[in-house]
Amino acid sequence: xxxxxxHFCQWLAASWVGTSIRESDxxxxxxxxxxxxxIVVTAGLIAIVDLRLLGILLSGSPASDxxxxxxxxxxxxxxxxxxxxxxxxxxxxxxxxxxxxxxxxLVLLVILGLNQxxxxxxxxxxxxxxxxxxxxxxxxxxxxGLSLVGWLAVIALGRAIAxx
Amino acid sequence: xxxxxxxxxxxxxxxxxxxRQSSWAFALIEMVHLASLALLGGCLLVAxxxxxxWALTARGIAAIARGLAPLAAVSLLMLIASGLLLFADGPxxxxxxxxxxxxxxxxxxxxAGAVVTRRLAQLTPPAxxxxxxxxxxxxxxxxxWLGVGIAGRVIGVL
Numbered sequence: 001x002x003x004x005x006x007h008f009c010q011w012l013a014a015s016w017v018g019t020s021i022r023e024s025d026x027x028x029x030x031x032x033x034x035x036x037x038x039i040v041v042t043a044g045l046i047a048i049v050d051l052r053l054l055g056i057l058l059s060g061s062p063a064s065d066x067x068x069x070x071x072x073x074x075x076x077x078x079x080x081x082x083x084x085x086x087x088x089x090x091x092x093x094x095x096x097x098x099x100x101x102x103x104x105x106l107v108l109l110v111i112l113g114l115n116q117x118x119x120x121x122x123x124x125x126x127x128x129x130x131x132x133x134x135x136x137x138x139x140x141x142x143x144x145g146l147s148l149v150g151w152l153a154v155i156a157l158g159r160a161i162a163x164x
Numbered sequence: 165x166x167x168x169x170x171x172x173x174x175x176x177x178x179x180x181x182x183x184r185q186s187s188w189a190f191a192l193i194e195m196v197h198l199a200s201l202a203l204l205g206g207c208l209l210v211a212x213x214x215x216x217x218w219a220l221t222a223r224g225i226a227a228i229a230r231g232l233a234p235l236a237a238v239s240l241l242m243l244i245a246s247g248l249l250l251f252a253d254g255p256x257x258x259x260x261x262x263x264x265x266x267x268x269x270x271x272x273x274x275x276a277g278a279v280v281t282r283r284l285a286q287l288t289p290p291a292x293x294x295x296x297x298x299x300x301x302x303x304x305x306x307x308x309w310l311g312v313g314i315a316g317r318v319i320g321v322l
Contacts, residue, residue, distance in 0.1 A: 044206025
């Protein structure tokens with residue numbers, strides 16, 4: 001039934017953790033700051049990789065030299081963003097459940113994940129063939145463009161949640 | 165000299181009044197501010213990683229600094245422009261805000277740090293590792309930018 005997730009969200013918000021975050025003077029803001037920091041690391045590093053694939057930035061560096069060393073840190077930023085985001089959600093789960101902007105943001109994150117998967121399963125497999133080219137093959141440019149626009153939209157939607 | 169009269173003028177100017185009257189302008193400018201922050205943050209982080217020899221090591225420090233410069237400059241200009249517009253929404257509110265003053269001071273220090281780090285990076289020979297001075301400057305600058313970001317968040321809480 002559709003109401004099961006809603007009940008779960010109401011239970012989350014009413015739980016001890018949810019209530020503590022909501023009722024604390026500063027906790028929500030502190031977690032929010034951590035969340036923004038996670039987004040800066042994640043979206044910032046992803047944008048640099050995307051711009052390299054598009055041939056706009058660092059085109060003199062091999063693509064693999066830009067992508068590989070940043071993967072781990074990007075995952076760290078993403079995990080940090082997800083964990084802090086979940087704490088924020090925990091405190092407002094009942095209200096966010098029905099928030100269309102929040103839902104759109106989650107859907108977009110899933111799409112961006114799949115987009116990343118497509119890149120890793122296609123062009124990235126043959127990176128040795130185009131590593132030194134200033135621009136990546138068409139599929140990689142397509143996924144990079146989508147990723148760049150998508151992450152900017154994630155930031156915009158995230159900010160919009162606070163206003164709705 | 166006090167900047168209060170200038171803030172009062174801005175608050176009553178066409179720009180200040182229009183921003184306050186619009187219901188979506190502030191949110192929209194905030195989005196641009198945050199997106200630019202992510203782009204600049206990415207540049208600073210990658211630059212620091214290269215200085216410490218942890219990423220993008222195929223090319224020298226000076227080449228990476230040069231390669232990141234366009235995005236860093238564009239995102240910094242977008243940050244300043246959107247920041248000025250956010251300020252114009254309530255100059256008198258920010259004038260008295262301690263976190264805002266702290267942020268401006270940290271911003272000036274971070275900018276100076278970035279200029280010094282960039283200069284030291286440019287002077288590094290192609291195949292050389294970073295000098296201790298460059299590493300210190302890069303780490304300190306990154307910490308200052310983190311401070312700017314945190315102070316920025318505190319503005320909204322005070």
